[in-house]
Amino acid sequence: MKVAVTGARGFVGRHVLAELARHDVEVVASGRSGGALPESGTAKLRWLPLDLADPPADCFAALDRPDVWLHLAWGGLPNYRSQYHVETELPRHVAVLENAVRNGLSTLVVAGTCLEYGLQSGALAASAETHPTTPYGAAKDTLRRRLQALQVDCPFRLTWARLFYMYGDDQPATSLWPSLKAAALAGREEFPMSGGEQLRDYLPVEEVARRLVALALKPAERGSVNVCSGQPVSVRAFVETRIRQNGWSIRPKYGEMPYADYEPMAFWGEPPGSD
Incomplete structure (x- = not known):
């Protein structure tokens, strides 16, 4: 079996490659140019270029005609x-994925976002x-709808995997977990944050990668x-648990940051099989 992974240099993509290395599959990976290639842990991985801003005439062939395309970019x-x-992003992804389907791709797994649900x-x-309620959520939601409409003309299997809140190594520095970790390791006494009463749905990125790979395989x-x-956890509890688990002395300073107005105060996902 051959699995293509686009966005393989990113936060989730790096962990997906590590998870795929545990399976007996051929992996074709593509990501943004520049920077070091992530360690894959397997010899069955090839890196092939695919520029979403300047795609080839046949995107399916460019990734060596995979059995499954896992799109994280x-x-x-x-x-x-x-x-x-x-x-910018939406038309690029529509063009590349539609091109791949029209040229023979039979199975597509795409990373969506919980921000599609809005408030x-x-x-x-x-x-x-x-x-x-955000341009990002709207763009992802529109991509999903375009792909579902494409299934009428070009039958293919589609899984739209809505990701909730992740944390782990290689996460962007502005996210909650790396911000907390950086402050603690810098020896700061306090960590300014919101009131922390929001309820969110958290998974470690390794588990997210495991589930994405399971869907692809x-x-x-x-x-x-x-x-x-499927379990709501307050941001306050998330922060306090990470501090306790790591034995840090840093103290959360609640109420210093505003709540995000594009997210509801309390929402979480229902896992597959429960809805």
Whole structure:
């Protein structure tokens, strides 16, 4: 079996490559140019170029005609409010993935986002209607709809994997976990943050990678699925638990940062099989 991974240099992509190395599969990876290549842990990996801004005539052939394409690429993050997602990223991804399908790709797994749900609260099933309130969420949601419409003309298997809140090594420095870790290791006494009462759905990135690979290695027509824990955890509890587990002396300073207005105070995912 041959699996293509686009966005393989990114936070999730690096962990997906490590997870794929545990399986007897051929891996074709592509990511942004520049920088060191992630360690794959396997000799069954090849890096092939695929520029989303200047794609080849046959994107499927460019990645050596994989059995499954696991698409993790997306630029412009973590600025969720930028129109860049709609104006630049969205048309690039539509063009590349549609090209691959029309040239023979049979199975596609794409990373979506919980921000597609918008300001809906509580436990959210993958079958729930989407109401994105950010350009990033809207762009992802539109890509999903375009791919589903494409299935009418070009039948292929699609899994739209909505990712919730992840944490782990190689995460962007502005995210909660690396910010906390950096402050603690720098010896700071306090960590300024929001009130911490938000309820979120957290998974370590290694588990996210494991679930994405499991979806890719069992090709099927799944539609939308949540990649989530199904367990609401407050941001306050998340921070305090990480501090305690690492034996740090840093103290959270609650109420120093505002709550994000593009997220509800309390939402989490319903895992596959529960909705």
